[in-house]
Amino acid sequence: MGIPITADPVRVRADVRGTVQGVGFRPFVYRLAAELGLAGWVRNSPGGAAVEAEGPAPAVAEFLRLVCQDRPPRCHIASITHTPAAALGATQFEILPSDRDGPAAVSVPPDLTTCPACLRELFDPADRRFRYPFLNCTDCGPRFTILEAMPYDRSRTTMRHFPLCDRCRAEYEDPADRRFHAEPVACPACGPRLALWDPAGRDLAAGDDALRQTAEAIRAGRVVAVKGLGGFHLLCDARNEGAVAALRRRKAREEKPFAVMAPSLAWVNEQCGLSAEEVRLLTSPEAPIVLLRRRGTAGVAAGVAPGNPYLGVMLPYTPLHHLLLADLGFPVVATSGNRTDEPICTDPREALDRLGGIADVLLVHDRPIARPVDDSVVRVVLGREQVIRRARGYAPVPVPVGEPLPPVLAVGAYLKNAIAVATPGGVCLSQHLGDLETAAAAEAFARAVEDLPRFVGVRPVAAACDLHPDYQSTRYAGRCTMPAIRVQHHYAHVLACLADNGLRGPALGVAWDGTGLGTDGTAWGGEFLRVTDDGFERVAHLRPFRLPGGDRVAREPRRAALGVLYELFGPLALAHTHLPPIRAFEPAERRVLGAALANGVNAPVTSSAGRLFDAVAALVGLRQEATFEGQAAAELEWAAEAARSDEAYPFGQDGAAVDWGPAVLEVIEDVSKGVPAGEVAGRFHNTLVEMIVAVARGVGEPVVALTGGCFQNAYLLAGAVGRLTAAGFEPVCHQRVPPNDGGVALGQALAAGRQLRTESSPCA
Numbered sequence: 001m002g003i004p005i006t007a008d009p010v011r012v013r014a015d016v017r018g019t020v021q022g023v024g025f026r027p028f029v030y031r032l033a034a035e036l037g038l039a040g041w042v043r044n045s046p047g048g049a050a051v052e053a054e055g056p057a058p059a060v061a062e063f064l065r066l067v068c069q070d071r072p073p074r075c076h077i078a079s080i081t082h083t084p085a086a087a088l089g090a091t092q093f094e095i096l097p098s099d100r101d102g103p104a105a106v107s108v109p110p111d112l113t114t115c116p117a118c119l120r121e122l123f124d125p126a127d128r129r130f131r132y133p134f135l136n137c138t139d140c141g142p143r144f145t146i147l148e149a150m151p152y153d154r155s156r157t158t159m160r161h162f163p164l165c166d167r168c169r170a171e172y173e174d175p176a177d178r179r180f181h182a183e184p185v186a187c188p189a190c191g192p193r194l195a196l197w198d199p200a201g202r203d204l205a206a207g208d209d210a211l212r213q214t215a216e217a218i219r220a221g222r223v224v225a226v227k228g229l230g231g232f233h234l235l236c237d238a239r240n241e242g243a244v245a246a247l248r249r250r251k252a253r254e255e256k257p258f259a260v261m262a263p264s265l266a267w268v269n270e271q272c273g274l275s276a277e278e279v280r281l282l283t284s285p286e287a288p289i290v291l292l293r294r295r296g297t298a299g300v301a302a303g304v305a306p307g308n309p310y311l312g313v314m315l316p317y318t319p320l321h322h323l324l325l326a327d328l329g330f331p332v333v334a335t336s337g338n339r340t341d342e343p344i345c346t347d348p349r350e351a352l353d354r355l356g357g358i359a360d361v362l363l364v365h366d367r368p369i370a371r372p373v374d375d376s377v378v379r380v381v382l383g384r385e386q387v388i389r390r391a392r393g394y395a396p397v398p399v400p401v402g403e404p405l406p407p408v409l410a411v412g413a414y415l416k417n418a419i420a421v422a423t424p425g426g427v428c429l430s431q432h433l434g435d436l437e438t439a440a441a442a443e444a445f446a447r448a449v450e451d452l453p454r455f456v457g458v459r460p461v462a463a464a465c466d467l468h469p470d471y472q473s474t475r476y477a478g479r480c481t482m483p484a485i486r487v488q489h490h491y492a493h494v495l496a497c498l499a500d501n502g503l504r505g506p507a508l509g510v511a512w513d514g515t516g517l518g519t520d521g522t523a524w525g526g527e528f529l530r531v532t533d534d535g536f537e538r539v540a541h542l543r544p545f546r547l548p549g550g551d552r553v554a555r556e557p558r559r560a561a562l563g564v565l566y567e568l569f570g571p572l573a574l575a576h577t578h579l580p581p582i583r584a585f586e587p588a589e590r591r592v593l594g595a596a597l598a599n600g601v602n603a604p605v606t607s608s609a610g611r612l613f614d615a616v617a618a619l620v621g622l623r624q625e626a627t628f629e630g631q632a633a634a635e636l637e638w639a640a641e642a643a644r645s646d647e648a649y650p651f652g653q654d655g656a657a658v659d660w661g662p663a664v665l666e667v668i669e670d671v672s673k674g675v676p677a678g679e680v681a682g683r684f685h686n687t688l689v690e691m692i693v694a695v696a697r698g699v700g701e702p703v704v705a706l707t708g709g710c711f712q713n714a715y716l717l718a719g720a721v722g723r724l725t726a727a728g729f730e731p732v733c734h735q736r737v738p739p740n741d742g743g744v745a746l747g748q749a750l751a752a753g754r755q756l757r758t759e760s761s762p763c764a
């Protein structure tokens with residue numbers, strides 16, 4: 001749109017959409033207008049931000065150009081539309097109070113790690129915020145975790161409990177100051193404070209004393225609960241075997257690896273030898289936990305990540321963490337303060353209840369946390385970021401989907417639940433909410449389904465959910481007044497993967513995971529789906545087998561192995577007592593399971609790739625019983641990685657069923673011959689890769705989307721990407737959206753949104 005060149009002042013109204021709140025956009029606009037000598041105003045609007053600028057035409061044009069070009073680093077402008085307005089003869093530029101009316105299409109700002117300028121102040125004895133654990137500015141600090149409603153203003157954050165002191169107010173109101181309109185601004189005089197409690201909630205110390213005593217307790221080998229940004233962590237000295245063992249015992253967490261907060265990037269580099277992308281992720285504003293390959297196992301106690309070639313590491317990301325780690329100078333275990341797969345605990349009183357039996361002392365503060373937000377977990381695969389748990393720093397930034405979707409709420413799956421809302425700016429995916437079987441996750445889910453649509457200013461017209469009728473999320477969708485649209489689990493996985501790569505169908509989706517209900521009523525999990533804009537076709541799947549013992553199978557790889565052997569040998573499977581999984585059962589157990597398999601009772605049919613991995617891990621003798629989900633499959637991956645075999649086993653294709661039978665027969669033979677487990681594991685992985693290539697050749701779609709929890713397996717993923725590329729295909733994998741069930745809600749929103757768009761009546 002051209003602006004007339006005249007000597008008279010012109011006035012332009014600009015409406016800006018995108019992530020513009022909580023990222024220093026208004027102060028930036030203010031300073032820009034001041035530099036160019038323009039009058040007018042800027043304010044947050046439910047739709048993003050609105051600006052009016054008045055002055056000489058060339059200056060206004062320059063202003064509009066620079067608003068886009070020089071925007072703050074964390075600001076993403078999705079669109080900016082400007083319209084001429086009548087000049088008012090204004091002489092001042094102002095930041096106006098937020099406009100609460102009008103259409104909403106806003107990105108909720110994510111939490112940002114402490115910026116370099118704030119860090120300098122934190123450790124500067126001459127600064128008035130020296131060692132103040134809650135300092136922040138327009139470039140950093142809490143956002144989503146303190147936000148109660150949009151638009152983003154202090155009065156709608158939990159910082160509303162802390163009236164600004166005169167000095168903070170002066171900074172907040174001074175356009176030249178870094179804290180100009182920094183909503184969570186605080187100082188020791190007016191802001192939140194620390195307190196140290198014993199497990200009964202009695203005060204032990206306050207302020208800097210509390211911090212120093214916390215460091216002392218960690219040094220002494222104690223377990224400490226620390227209230228952070230999105231919830232509580234449990235911390236202990238990561239080098240102290242006894243402290244780590246005590247934490248495991250009290251948390252009843254046997255072997256699942258703990259994450260570590262490192263004292264410095266140099267320490268991490270020494271332990272893990274970082275790639276450029278890994279450095280970028282560790283030091284990014286999102287500051288996630290990065291899964292890193294360890295050089296050795298020194299540096300931390302063996303109990304931190306037993307038998308695990310990877311270590312989950314993050315750097316301090318709040319002023320409180322920076323102070324603590326600087327005082328300590330060594331790595332600490334930093335695990336969510338809760339039971340596994342529950343969302344993180346946020347309230348100090350609740351923490352006494354839930355963590356009082358685990359922690360020796362609790363470091364708390366009085367800045368309320370608006371919602372639980374866990375640490376995100378990412379890794380680098382094939383040189384690129386792959387998010388495994390999407391939470392702090394990533395949520396609820398919208399995922400662009402390149403097509404208009406009606407306002408749909410997607411309630412996700414069951415494990416690793418996250419929900420999503422389709423907005424004009426993309427699909428907003430919530431933070432990781434946890435496994436819905438836990439009460440805390442169910443509560444976080446209930447809050448999120450109320451919270452997120454309101455936040456992004458969307459009134460949903462339908463609820464997308466899984467096909468599985470027994471998931472709490474599906475039941476919730478059924479209880480809603482709006483229509484429920486059921487979306488097949490693996491179809492949702494594939495759509496999520498494509499959207500994560502800026503693609504839509506047609507494509508071949510390879511969706512491999514533990515389990516998801518199929519359209520034929522059986523448990524799917526080793527699926528090849530041809531996906532188009534209109535839906536999907538199940539073009540192939542792994543050969544189905546029965547899982548004896550239902551729910552217990554996920555924790556007992558030997559049961560998956562028994563199911564696989566039963567599929568091949570029938571009742572004779574039970575006689576294979578020379579094989580580790582069969583040997584691992586008591587004779588009485590064998591009889592019960594044999595009867596279950598023979599009668600098909602409590603032995604559901606599945607095509608699950610995840611369970612096939614478990615079965616092979618058990619067959620090669622790696623693990624018969626797991627202490628956490630996916631443990632056996634991960635160990636099979638590590639064994640394969642160590643052996644690096646090029647060979648593959650034969651497999652068959654019987655109609656749509658891809659037959660692993662010939663491969664498993666050779667696995668059994670190799671095991672009997674004493675071939676090392678790693679070698680067998682490598683050949684088995686390579687076989688699965690060849691299966692994918694064979695099906696891709698048969699289907700002929702150029703794009704192949706690799707999705708589902710199994711593609712957290714880096715050996716499988718790298719193998720499939722390599723072989724597919726060599727065969728002329730265009731494989732795509734997950735990046736900013738998890739391959740596991742944490743990404744399912746995005747696919748549900750897309751499937752349901754498309755269905756609504758093409759239907760005349762929005763009823764499912």
Ligand code: ZN
Nearest residue numbers: 115118137140
């Ligand atoms: Zn800062």
Ligand code: ZN
Nearest residue numbers: 165168187190
């Ligand atoms: Zn203050």
Ligand code: FE
Nearest residue numbers: 513516740741
């Ligand atoms: Fe899944």
